[in-house]
Amino acid sequence: MALEHAILVSLEERAGSGYELARRFDRSFGFFWAASHQQIYRTLKRMVARGWVTVTDVAQQGRPDKKVYRATDGGRGELARWLAEPTDPVTVRSEFAVKIRGASFGDPDVVIEEIARHRAHHAERLDVYRTIEKRDFPDPDDLRGQRLHQYLVLRGGIRAEQGQLDWCDELLAALTRDRDSADHEADDTHHHPEG
Amino acid sequence: MALEHAILVSLEERAGSGYELARRFDRSFGFFWAASHQQIYRTLKRMVARGWVTVTDVAQQGRPDKKVYRATDGGRGELARWLAEPTDPVTVRSEFAVKIRGASFGDPDVVIEEIARHRAHHAERLDVYRTIEKRDFPDPDDLRGQRLHQYLVLRGGIRAEQGQLDWCDELLAALTRDRDSADHEADDTHHHPEG
DNA sequence: CTATACATGTAACTAGTTACATGATTTA
DNA sequence: TAAATCATGTAACTAGTTACATGTATAG
Numbered sequence: 001m002a003l004e005h006a007i008l009v010s011l012e013e014r015a016g017s018g019y020e021l022a023r024r025f026d027r028s029f030g031f032f033w034a035a036s037h038q039q040i041y042r043t044l045k046r047m048v049a050r051g052w053v054t055v056t057d058v059a060q061q062g063r064p065d066k067k068v069y070r071a072t073d074g075g076r077g078e079l080a081r082w083l084a085e086p087t088d089p090v091t092v093r094s095e096f097a098v099k100i101r102g103a104s105f106g107d108p109d110v111v112i113e114e115i116a117r118h119r120a121h122h123a124e125r126l127d128v129y130r131t132i133e134k135r136d137f138p139d140p141d142d143l144r145g146q147r148l149h150q151y152l153v154l155r156g157g158i159r160a161e162q163g164q165l166d167w168c169d170e171l172l173a174a175l176t177r178d179r180d181s182a183d184h185e186a187d188d189t190h191h192h193p194e195g
Numbered sequence: 196m197a198l199e200h201a202i203l204v205s206l207e208e209r210a211g212s213g214y215e216l217a218r219r220f221d222r223s224f225g226f227f228w229a230a231s232h233q234q235i236y237r238t239l240k241r242m243v244a245r246g247w248v249t250v251t252d253v254a255q256q257g258r259p260d261k262k263v264y265r266a267t268d269g270g271r272g273e274l275a276r277w278l279a280e281p282t283d284p285v286t287v288r289s290e291f292a293v294k295i296r297g298a299s300f301g302d303p304d305v306v307i308e309e310i311a312r313h314r315a316h317h318a319e320r321l322d323v324y325r326t327i328e329k330r331d332f333p334d335p336d337d338l339r340g341q342r343l344h345q346y347l348v349l350r351g352g353i354r355a356e357q358g359q360l361d362w363c364d365e366l367l368a369a370l371t372r373d374r375d376s377a378d379h380e381a382d383d384t385h386h387h388p389e390g
Numbered sequence: 391c392t393a394t395a396c397a398t399g400t401a402a403c404t405a406g407t408t409a410c411a412t413g414a415t416t417t418a
Numbered sequence: 419t420a421a422a423t424c425a426t427g428t429a430a431c432t433a434g435t436t437a438c439a440t441g442t443a444t445a446g
Contacts, residue, residue: 005297017425018425019425033288033293036406036407039407063425064426080302086309087290087291087309092227094351098204104344152295155362159361163354163358166354171347182339196432259397259398261397262398
């Protein structure tokens with residue numbers, strides 16, 4: 001399980017409440033590991049039981065009380081152990097790729113619309129990442145340690161989004177061409193490709 | 196849920212048994228949707244109950260009997276419905292990215308080894324995909340329909356693997372540089388960057 | 391005689407999603 | 419006064435993994 005380890009990394013970077021962690025998993029951390037607040041609260045409870053984190057009640061003015069979590073030596077040990085353990089290759093699951101593979105069994109125009117939607121999503125993501133890159137890491141060659149690692153993960157996100165975007169363009173070019181050539185055939189009574 | 200739809204696409208391409216489906220999910224189909232035989236048998240049972248597929252017992256000589264599954268009109272309808280329904284953007288989960296983000300909390304050399312392992316895996320995958328591309332799709336411009344869709348999904352795989360490979364190279368360059376500069380500092384008693 | 395391929399399953403567990411539940415404070 | 423932000427949870431469900439279970443036929 002990696003959610004525990006993702007939380008350990010996040011708490012090592014900075015201690016925080018379940019709510020704060022949930023917000024991090026909506027933003028920067030969520031760019032490579034998604035987690036809902038329900039999952040986070042449940043997992044934090046388990047991590048306290050295992051002694052990987054400690055919890056402290058913190059009263060606030062003008063806001064509800066919160067519980068601040070901090071990694072313990074046990075948690076740091078577990079994180080180091082996990083980092084040294086080889087990760088086995090990810091099991092890919094792309095619903096979008098299933099749709100492309102099955103495109104013949106649906107309406108071509110609707111599939112093309114879906115690709116355009118997918119493309120727009122990745123273009124937007126890429127834009128967000130590029131903005132963060134320029135704003136937060138103007139001099140990448142000077143980076144070291146944690147800041148460097150944050151930058152490198154962002155670089156991975158940029159590469160992934162750019163890759164998806166380029167693929168969408170390839171898909172749109174190929175599938176619109178395929179659709180249009182099928183249209184011409186339907187029009188053209190002189191031409192019988194099946195005969 | 197997309198496993199059901201992945202199975203429907205696969206059975207539309209060609210009817211087959213649970214075992215045969217499991218093999219497909221180990222090979223071509225598994226390049227973008229992973230599924231174990233346990234999951235497949237369980238899901239096929241559910242799909243029969245929903246009327247999306249029918250099952251026929253087939254006796255074989257020299258081999259155990261098998262159950263061949265075929266998509267029904269109901270299954271085809273469900274597939275078309277699902278293809279027309281917008282897919283919401285994938286929730287990314289990259290254990291590898293978590294490890295990069297948390298690299299400061301482990302041994303730098305071990306993290307570099309992990310990246311090298313990851314790189315080797317993607318290089319191998321890319322090689323497999325490139326081989327299939329050359330062997331099965333020598334003239335991509337002539338492709339239409341199902342064959343075109345198969346090719347395009349393969350293209351997505353090639354792009355994704357190439358992207359991961361390039362990222363690994365960027366990671367290795369940056370992290371070996373960071374490690375080596377830290378080593379020099381430790382050696383160099385004249386230089387105190389923290390003072 | 392041993393390993394691999396063919397063939398189909400069940401049971402228990404772990405991880406993740408969706409729906410429900412509560413309540414304070416601040417901003418529009 | 420309505421919506422958004424802060425803050426923490428439970429319950430039920432769906433999906434996926436790991437372990438267990440059985441048996442035949444063929445190739446080395």
